[in-house]
Amino acid sequence: MSEATWVPRAEGSGFGLNHLPFGVFSRDGEAPRAGVRVGAYVLDLAPVLHDEAFAAPALNPFLARGRTAWAETRRRLRRLLSAEGAAADVAADRAAVEPHLIPLDQVTLHLPVEIADYVDFYCSLEHASNVGRIFRPDGEPLTRNWRHLPIGYHGRAGTVVVSGTPIPRPRGQRGPGDFGPCARLDIEAELAYVVGVPTALGSRPGPLEEHVFGVTLLNDWSARDIQAWETVPLGPFLGKSFATSISPWITPLEALEEARVEGRAQDPEPLEYLRRREPWGLDIAVEIVLNGTTVSRPAYRDMYWTPDQMLAHMTVNGASLRTGDVFASGTISGARREERGSLIELTWNGAEPVKLSEGDVRGFLEDGDTVTLRATAPGSGGERITLGEVSGTILPG
Incomplete structure (x- = not known):
């Protein structure tokens, strides 16, 4: 089985920890910014990862960083969203991350990248x-x-x-x-x-x-x-x-x-x-x-x-x-x-x-x-x- 997550109903949705696709979203007139889909939620990345690249209106600044940065970001997200590990660590990660999970039906999704060619x-x-x-x-x-x-x-x-x-x-x-x-x-x-x-x-x-x-x-x-x-x-x-x-x-x-x-x-x-x-x-x-x-x-x-x-x-x-x-x-x-x-x-x-x-x-x-x-x-x-x-x-x- 794939690794379990504490995000409600994400397991078996096709959007669990083994996926984590990236996109750009906005809510309530706010500026578009980067997010990752987990189940029926979008995770707002900038405040969770403390990285202003994810506050941009397209994924280009993150994509330009290359394979090592892509892999490290994915590892961090999987750890923060995982239900496995020491109970105190899981609870701390959940407390820090959960306020930044936004239901999909509350967001507008945008073109994820600024297309070059x-x-x-x-x-x-x-x-x-x-x-x-x-x-x-x-x-x-x-x-x-x-x-x-x-x-x-x-x-x-x-x-x-x-x-x-x-x-x-x-x-x-x-x-x-x-x-x-x-x-x-x-x-x-x-x-x-x-x-x-x-x-x-x-x-x-x-x-x-x-x-x-x-x-x-x-x-x-x-x-x-x-x-x-x-x-x-x-x-x-x-x-x-x-x-x-x-x-x-x-x-x-x-x-x-x-x-x-x-x-x-x-x-x-x-x-x-x-x-x-x-x-x-x-x-x-x-x-x-x-x-x-x-x-x-x-x-x-x-x-x-x-x-x-x-x-x-x-x-x-x-x-x-x-x-x-x-x-x-x-x-x-x-x-x-x-x-x-x-x-x-x-x-x-x-x-x-x-x-x-x-x-x-x-x-x-x-x-x-x-x-x-x-x-x-x-x-x-x-x-x-x-x-x-x-x-x-x-x-x-």
Whole structure:
């Protein structure tokens, strides 16, 4: 079993001592500041740890400190919140900490980091193959370069928004002389990685865990009709840049030790700079919920390219990392229909609509639709951890 905590009902919640995700919150008009989620509470970090870095409106000052500081902060929090040890010590810790536990329903959650750069990859073999079959039915599903490098593009950092932010339907060109609201609005269930430690221009980064603090769920909203018209020859632009939603909670990599797996076999063998040195596949189970109906359950462990390879490719040309950089996996999709991570795949470009519990059907998103991404992963002691969910509702353009 995982270590017990004195926080009420935190054990078994997915947000116990084996998790402790970081976020930013505010209450009653106060300034946003850093907190850690424990069960159904947010722990206000600055007064508990006596550290002004946690009084900042984003996690960036803490993330920039690096792996040693991340690990030490996690150890301190686990000790302060633990129900194990000498009774007098536990009582003293509880007396000092409990006044700074705030129920979740009393706070507003904010974007957890000030986003520096945002990069989106294309790491699922099944997703890339499905999209290739949809758009190139008479050709090869994969482009010639796909198995040789993790393909990606630079997105728009300024339109990354926190879960719960409404998403206005985008407008744009959909073909020659055709301008209007997106008629094929889609989602992409992804896992994003948040960078803490930067690098200098022209340098090579160290191992993933020396730079990346943690992960968060991400929904890459996609205007498929705008995207299809604009994407050749330079790739996604207005079809993607209008909004990207992330969870308010960042799960530390340290909390995912039990979720690490080898990663999928790759053929051909990647070039030397992309060869895996450690097992950075992650056994994370994802769920896509549309208007209350679960429409897909993708498995992240089936991804072809792993985050260490994404980081290596993103920086191999000398590009630097910045604190607050976010890079995402691309759509998480599996081999079966019920594991596809986007509506364009689930409905085969609208030709095979999904059925919802109220009898409705969807090819793509309609105004008023709400999409929620959820995920769990193995944690220490056999208890699963629950990643912070990400949700958004479509508004008319």
